[in-house]
């Protein structure tokens with residue numbers, strides 16, 4: 252990956268100028284913090300009532316905590332690790348990683364290991380599963396054949412069936428370039444939201460402002476520059492002038508907010524970018540769910556749940572009462588579809604029934620449940636997304652003081668560290684650097700994979716932000 256030079260023209264930020272940042276998720280807060288450190292006046296406008304975006308922690312009325320999907324803090328980027336350490340210090344805990352696949356009452360390693368799968372399933376069942384894979388739609392809602400290779404490379408370890416079978420043979424297992432997944436990960440004691448609350452406090456200590464429940468609905472672009480942002484608040488509309496605008500909202504929403512200054516082609520392309528949405532039903536149980544995994548992928552037919560998190564196994568502090576559990580049953584859906592639109596009480600009943608059907612917490616009693624819907628959890632890499640993205644960038648890139656960063660802000664399957672890196676590189680660009688921010692997270696390496704010779708310990712490369720090594724590792 253090369254992030255050293257970019258054709259994009261960017262307006263330099265001066266001390267005392269005002270930057271408005273849309274979204275208080277990891278990317279927006281990181282950008283705001285880095286700008287505030289350089290003396291730029293920052294205002295963060297967040298539509299929701301909490302910070303953290305998808306990486307928030309939800310806290311219920313009795314203090315039970317859960318994530319929108321469990322969030323591991325893993326990075327190959329020393330600059331990001333340094334920020335996490337600075338913000339959270341010894342509130343970080345090390346968590347052993349265990350995640351398996353539940354299939355018809357049996358458990359299989361995740362990612363799949365060929366021998367484990369074949370011995371557990373038997374050859375006939377294994378062949379049947381391979382045959383059904385092409386038509387599978389559970390997670391993405393589209394056939395697997397329509398998902399671009401970039402996603403698979405980032406998410407499922409570039410694992411082909413052929414490679415999986417080869418890896419099961421003693422001969423190839425001695426390969427020098429062994430790939431391993433991390434066995435422990437770091438996690439804030441009180442969940443990922445603790446990180447983003449800590450970042451917000453640091454930002455405010457530097458003089459930055461975070462305005463919650465400010466949903467940006469318009470960005471005024473006049474004579475080729477972003478001039479002001481308009482947000483809806485409980486007290487009515489608020490117009491805020493800006494020298495620079497950094498957006499982390501979805502590209503679809505960003506282009507829409509720019510209104511008539513966006514050409515029809517870009518507006519149409521932005522509307523065609525696709526997303527997969529997500530809802531979690533958090534169940535508080537009297538009694539313990541005894542499975543040792545942090546999370547379990549559910550491939551068992553006959554249920555709709557896609558994954559089950561056991562938050563006690565992430566951090567004991569997520570569950571305030573001994574002898575109880577907090578599970579997150581995760582459902583992949585489209586905003587507005589039948590599942591998304593079901594009343595909360597029905598979703599809690601569905602999750603309760605499916606938990607019993609899967610027999611994951613025998614003897615435990617469900618005390619209550621809470622539903623959180625997260626629109627646009629996943630940007631979809633379908634067959635047309637690159638074309639649509641190019642059309643959107645054709646409109647946004649020439650505006651020198653408007654920057655779009657993060658996950659949905661770049662329609663990219665970015666984890667927290669990638670999202671933060673796009674923020675840091677953008678701030679450097681605003682101070683004269685020429686990074687190609689779009690090159691972050693573009694290589695075909697699985698996010699959590701470490702490649703190393705069989706005899707060497709797994710130590711991630713250390714290099715400062717902006718050096719060649721950091722850029723390569725960032726990809």
Ligand SMILES: Cc1cc2nc3c(=O)[nH]c(=O)nc-3n(C[C@H](O)[C@H](O)[C@H](O)COP(=O)(O)OP(=O)(O)OC[C@H]3O[C@@H](n4cnc5c(N)ncnc54)[C@H](O)[C@@H]3O)c2cc1C
Pocket residue numbers: 273274275276277278279296297298299302303304305306319320321322323324325465466467468499500501504529628629656657658659660665666667668670
């Ligand atoms: C199920 C799931 C599991 C994940 N697990 C991990 C993991 O284990 N480790 C990891 O590192 N990453 C993980 N991620 C990715 C991580 O959540 C994202 O990388 C990160 O949250 C992206 O940060 P962001 O700031 O770009 O966007 P977001 O987190 O989406 O934040 C954007 C913010 O902008 C706000 N916003 C949007 N529109 C407007 C508007 N019009 N006006 C005002 N505010 C607005 C939103 O409310 C939100 O707060 C996971 C993601 C998902 C979906």
